[in-house]
Amino acid sequence: QVENVRLLDRLSSRRAVLGTLYLTATHVIFVENGSETRKETWVLHSQISSIEKQATTANGCPLLIRCKNFQVIQLVIPQERDCHDIYISLIRLARPVKYEELYCFSFNPKLDKEEREQGWKLVNLNEEYNRMGVPNNYWQISDVNRDYGVCDSYPTEVYVPKSATAHIIVGSSKFRSRRRFPALSYYCKGNNASICRSSQPLSGFSARCLEDEQMLQAIRKANPGSDFIYVVDTRPKLNAMANRAAGKGYENEDNYSNIKFQFIGIENIHVMRNSLQKMLEVCELKSPSMSDFLWGLENSGWLKHIKAIMDAGIFIAKAVAEEGVSVLVHCSDGWDRTAQVCSVASLLLDPYYRTMKGFMVLIEKDWVSFGHKFNHRYGNLDGDPKEISPVIDQFIECVWQLMEQFPCAFEFNERFLIHIQHHIYSCQFGNFLCNSQKERRELKIKERTYSLWAHLWKNRADYLNPLYRSDHSQTQGTLHPQIAPCNFLYKFWSGMYNRFEKGLHPRQSVTDYLMAVKEETQQLEEELEVLQERLANLQKSQSGDNKVKSKQQDRSKEFGLYTSNNSLANTPQEYSNDLKSFPSRSPSQGDEEDSALILTQDNLKSSDPDLSANSDQESGVEDLSCRSPSGGGCLPSEDSGKDSDEAVFLAG
Amino acid sequence: MLRSSQPLTGPNRRRCREDEKLLGTILDEGERGFIIDTRSAQAAKQARMSGGGTEPKSSYPQWRRLHRPLERGRPLQESFIKLVEACTDPSLSMDRWLSRLESSRWLGHVKAALSTACLAAQCLDREDSSVLVHGAEGTDTTLLVTALAQVILDPSCRTLEGFQGLLEREWIQAGHPFHLRCARSASSHARGKQEAPLFLLFLDCVWQLSRQFPFSLEFGEQLLLTLFDNAYASAYGTFLCNNEKERSLCKVKESTHSLWAWLNQPEEKQKYLNPLYSHNPLVIWPSVEPQSIQLWQGLFLRWIRPSQYLDEAWVEIQRLVEEN
Numbered sequence: 001q002v003e004n005v006r007l008l009d010r011l012s013s014r015r016a017v018l019g020t021l022y023l024t025a026t027h028v029i030f031v032e033n034g035s036e037t038r039k040e041t042w043v044l045h046s047q048i049s050s051i052e053k054q055a056t057t058a059n060g061c062p063l064l065i066r067c068k069n070f071q072v073i074q075l076v077i078p079q080e081r082d083c084h085d086i087y088i089s090l091i092r093l094a095r096p097v098k099y100e101e102l103y104c105f106s107f108n109p110k111l112d113k114e115e116r117e118q119g120w121k122l123v124n125l126n127e128e129y130n131r132m133g134v135p136n137n138y139w140q141i142s143d144v145n146r147d148y149g150v151c152d153s154y155p156t157e158v159y160v161p162k163s164a165t166a167h168i169i170v171g172s173s174k175f176r177s178r179r180r181f182p183a184l185s186y187y188c189k190g191n192n193a194s195i196c197r198s199s200q201p202l203s204g205f206s207a208r209c210l211e212d213e214q215m216l217q218a219i220r221k222a223n224p225g226s227d228f229i230y231v232v233d234t235r236p237k238l239n240a241m242a243n244r245a246a247g248k249g250y251e252n253e254d255n256y257s258n259i260k261f262q263f264i265g266i267e268n269i270h271v272m273r274n275s276l277q278k279m280l281e282v283c284e285l286k287s288p289s290m291s292d293f294l295w296g297l298e299n300s301g302w303l304k305h306i307k308a309i310m311d312a313g314i315f316i317a318k319a320v321a322e323e324g325v326s327v328l329v330h331c332s333d334g335w336d337r338t339a340q341v342c343s344v345a346s347l348l349l350d351p352y353y354r355t356m357k358g359f360m361v362l363i364e365k366d367w368v369s370f371g372h373k374f375n376h377r378y379g380n381l382d383g384d385p386k387e388i389s390p391v392i393d394q395f396i397e398c399v400w401q402l403m404e405q406f407p408c409a410f411e412f413n414e415r416f417l418i419h420i421q422h423h424i425y426s427c428q429f430g431n432f433l434c435n436s437q438k439e440r441r442e443l444k445i446k447e448r449t450y451s452l453w454a455h456l457w458k459n460r461a462d463y464l465n466p467l468y469r470s471d472h473s474q475t476q477g478t479l480h481p482q483i484a485p486c487n488f489l490y491k492f493w494s495g496m497y498n499r500f501e502k503g504l505h506p507r508q509s510v511t512d513y514l515m516a517v518k519e520e521t522q523q524l525e526e527e528l529e530v531l532q533e534r535l536a537n538l539q540k541s542q543s544g545d546n547k548v549k550s551k552q553q554d555r556s557k558e559f560g561l562y563t564s565n566n567s568l569a570n571t572p573q574e575y576s577n578d579l580k581s582f583p584s585r586s587p588s589q590g591d592e593e594d595s596a597l598i599l600t601q602d603n604l605k606s607s608d609p610d611l612s613a614n615s616d617q618e619s620g621v622e623d624l625s626c627r628s629p630s631g632g633g634c635l636p637s638e639d640s641g642k643d644s645d646e647a648v649f650l651a652g
Numbered sequence: 653m654l655r656s657s658q659p660l661t662g663p664n665r666r667r668c669r670e671d672e673k674l675l676g677t678i679l680d681e682g683e684r685g686f687i688i689d690t691r692s693a694q695a696a697k698q699a700r701m702s703g704g705g706t707e708p709k710s711s712y713p714q715w716r717r718l719h720r721p722l723e724r725g726r727p728l729q730e731s732f733i734k735l736v737e738a739c740t741d742p743s744l745s746m747d748r749w750l751s752r753l754e755s756s757r758w759l760g761h762v763k764a765a766l767s768t769a770c771l772a773a774q775c776l777d778r779e780d781s782s783v784l785v786h787g788a789e790g791t792d793t794t795l796l797v798t799a800l801a802q803v804i805l806d807p808s809c810r811t812l813e814g815f816q817g818l819l820e821r822e823w824i825q826a827g828h829p830f831h832l833r834c835a836r837s838a839s840s841h842a843r844g845k846q847e848a849p850l851f852l853l854f855l856d857c858v859w860q861l862s863r864q865f866p867f868s869l870e871f872g873e874q875l876l877l878t879l880f881d882n883a884y885a886s887a888y889g890t891f892l893c894n895n896e897k898e899r900s901l902c903k904v905k906e907s908t909h910s911l912w913a914w915l916n917q918p919e920e921k922q923k924y925l926n927p928l929y930s931h932n933p934l935v936i937w938p939s940v941e942p943q944s945i946q947l948w949q950g951l952f953l954r955w956i957r958p959s960q961y962l963d964e965a966w967v968e969i970q971r972l973v974e975e976n
Contacts, residue, residue: 283943287941288941288942289760289763289942290754290757290759290760290763290942290945291754291757291760292942293942293943294750294751294753294754294759294942295750295751295754297750298747298748298749298750298751298754301747303746303750304746304747307746405961406961407961407962407964407965407968408961408964408965408968409961466972467965467968467969467972469968472964472968473964474961474964482957482958484742485739485740485741485742485744485956485957486957487744487745487746487749488739488749488947488949488953488957489957490746491946492943494943494944498943503939503941504939504941504943504944505939505944506863506864506865506866508865508866508867508868510866510867510928510969513867513928514969514972514973517972517973517976518972518976520976521972521975521976524976570934570936570937571937572770572773572774572778572937573937573939573940573941575767575768575770575771575774575940
């Protein structure tokens with residue numbers, strides 16, 4: 001516990017708040033000193049990406065905490081010694097060595113054992129494959145991997161073509177990187193086309209494998225409507241070719257009968273990690289000009305990568321839906337780009353995945369069950385920094401980009417995506433731990449932690465998209481994003497990367513307002529029904545003894561809640577500091593001009609009520625506190641009290 | 653808030669008692685006012701050589717001058733053309749899209765215009781000070797700032813009727829030379845010297861406000877698009893000529909129909925209303941961070957990207973609100 005710590009606002013160094021900093025076993029907590037609000041900012045250790053101790057100034061020792069959910073916290077600690085202690089502690093706390101140290105093993109939402117179990121059963125992949133239409137005449141379940149004996153990063157149950165015998169599967173797995181043999185990701189009932197996924201073949205320059213070739217043939221045969229399949233390698237051609245020197249590579253059209261091979265270049269995890277890094281640097285610029293921002297964004301290449309993933313998904317969706325041709329997708333190891341591309345394609349093809357439940361299922365299928373390395377990629381435990389990469393973040397952003405293009409097509413809203421991303425890093429729930437199904441079973445995740453899906457599902461009212469209607473034309477069938485020209489369709493996602501900077505976002509949440517309108521309409525309709533019934537009864541009966549209860553809601557107040565919030569005051573930012581993009585004035589004019597002074601503390605009324613009273617809070621906009629008390633509420637927009645029995649205070 | 657054109661100080665630092673007195677009447681004893689000059693200090697100084705200039709501090713002691721250079725004229729037109737070209741270039745890869753967008757500088761102009769208008773608004777609202785806005789001629793960037801500041805400050809300017817009144821007052825009657833400025837737009841090769849998209853820049857800024865404050869404007873994007881169209885080519889006389897004098901000489905009011913009359917007909921009006929509107933009595937302060945300023949797709953990509961899905965979304969919004 002350290003007192004008199006200041007929390008700085010990124011945009012305006014004037015808005016420093018004084019408070020006390022606490023370090024617990026699971027969180028960093030900053031509590032404001034202010035008498036009325038005592039606002040709290042909670043940060044999970046798992047979320048901490050990096051801690052930077054900056055040069056001591058007259059004001060104290062600055063400590064910069066960067067989080068994986070893009071929150072950036074700037075603290076100033078008065079004493080150097082305290083700062084150092086905190087720094088060392090945080091470094092240790094943010095880099096757990098054992099799984100047991102993670103929050104999910106101590107998190108207690110006070111549910112009983114059965115509720116916990118039920119939560120894990122919410123998403124059932126067997127049901128999903130059945131929904132798709134398998135097993136059937138062309139596809140069967142294989143338990144060849146039942147003890148993870150064939151491939152330890154695959155699930156125990158995989159779907160393979162009917163003509164793929166155990167022998168073929170095992171043989172093919174030996175010819176594939178990490179033994180990740182071709183398996184079914186998505187089956188299109190309408191035309192029997194399928195999306196299968198695997199890793200790269202160990203073909204080197206000239207190696208062949210009969211079983212692997214038979215496997216691909218089996219996939220082709222499982223679709224009688226087409227006489228060839230696409231094999232899509234999501235790596236840039238150069239990288240794939242380079243892999244050949246290491247004994248890996250890609251499928252040679254000459255060796256595999258009836259395949260059409262296609263490269264769709266998406267860069268590797270290292271390029272993506274750097275790209276995000278560069279983009280975040282742009283986000284951290286203080287008062288950038290429009291030029292700085294656009295240059296920085298382009299220089300990071302981030303949106304280019306997002307588009308590349310989307311283009312790949314579009315290609316595959318088209319092949320399946322329009323050409324009726326099956327596709328085998330792979331990258332190097334088949335757990336990063338392959339996962340991204342398969343899930344984007346599925347989302348475009350099948351409206352089920354655009355529902356809330358369907359989306360959870362999609363992530364369970366293509367990411368969780370197929371062995372995406374959550375631990376390595378998102379740093380659950382301290383590991384190799386070169387394994388870290390924003391792979392699923394990119395997929396989530398693709399979904400957001402699609403939501404912006406097709407506002408009526410998704411049952412869920414932006415907040416749903418943001419919260420999922422948050423929890424992939426938070427380790428508060430057990431869904432995204434470890435690197436494979438095998439590891440999770442060994443750790444008994446389902447018996448010892450809770451499922452995020454159950455939590456989100458319970459709060460689904462917060463995550464609905466008011467514009468979604470299952471009978472709307474946008475929600476039917478395949479989505480067709482415009483292919484070219486389309487560069488301008490990719491926007492910078494400030495809701496995610498500037499999530500905690502309230503001043504940047506539209507002050508008023510249209511989503512929340514429309515949800516309230518929708519709910520209110522529904523209530524009114526129900527009330528109307530009840531009243532009509534009552535009227536009918538009154539007309540029928542003689543005595544006025546009717547006790548039909550109608551829902552007494554204070555309608556005007558509820559609705560007024562949203563309309564009056566629209567007119568909450570918001571505060572002006574500093575408009576005066578963008579002098580960079582204008583020709584600089586010569587020094588001789590200093591006496592005639594005062595632009596730098598105009599809006600500094602001296603000139604403005606000294607106590608601007610809006611600045612201190614935090615009147616920026618409005619419906620739908622999250623505040624800085626990022627807390628996780630017991631009872632399931634764990635994110636900014638949820639209203640809950642502090643959980644005192646969870647916090648263990650460290651002395652000092 | 654006042655507007656004017658530049659004082660004709662000239663190279664010999666002329667004074668004009670009447671002008672000083674006029675400005676003096678605005679402020680009380682001891683009060684301070686701000687002059688927002690939409691030219692850079694450099695440009696304003698150079699203007700003296702051709703007879704113009706700035707208000708010297710000695711003659712206008714109660715007024716503090718601020719320079720907020722806003723682009724106008726030829727460079728603004730170039731910016732507009734570059735942006736349109738970037739949007740319509742089919743060969744442009746994602747690699748280069750953002751730098752093309754950046755090199756047009758259009759969004760930078762939007763940011764500058766909004767910032768300056770906010771500054772003017774801040775002087776009035778937060779400082780309780782009067783503001784005088786002028787550039788060179790007082791017909792371009794001046795009007796941009798004063799009109800935008802009113803949308804920010806005054807809820808009545810955000811109603812459909814109020815906004816039309818604002819346009820009449822601050823653009824049309826104030827003498828923005830529409831005939832010269834809105835001659836050929838971006839695609840024409842005949843590059844008129846007087847052509848400049850100030851009015852479009854204003855509409856873009858208003859669109860940015862509507863995006864940041866979706867409940868606070870009574871009108872929607874469709875109105876802004878219609879105004880853009882009519883400024884360049886119209887069946888109505890509202891945007892004709894360059895000023896009231898010309899309109900009077902051409903007998904515009906006698907021989908043409910008013911755009912406002914048409915827009916305000918009940919069946920037409922419906923198209924322009926914002927279903928989310930709810931009266932907001934407060935000042936709306938926009939964020940001018942780069943992330944908050946977006947490309948106005950509805951205008952610049954109007955013919956390039958299908959608006960079907962977004963239109964459907966608006967229909968849905970309308971339906972939800974009406975059902976209630």
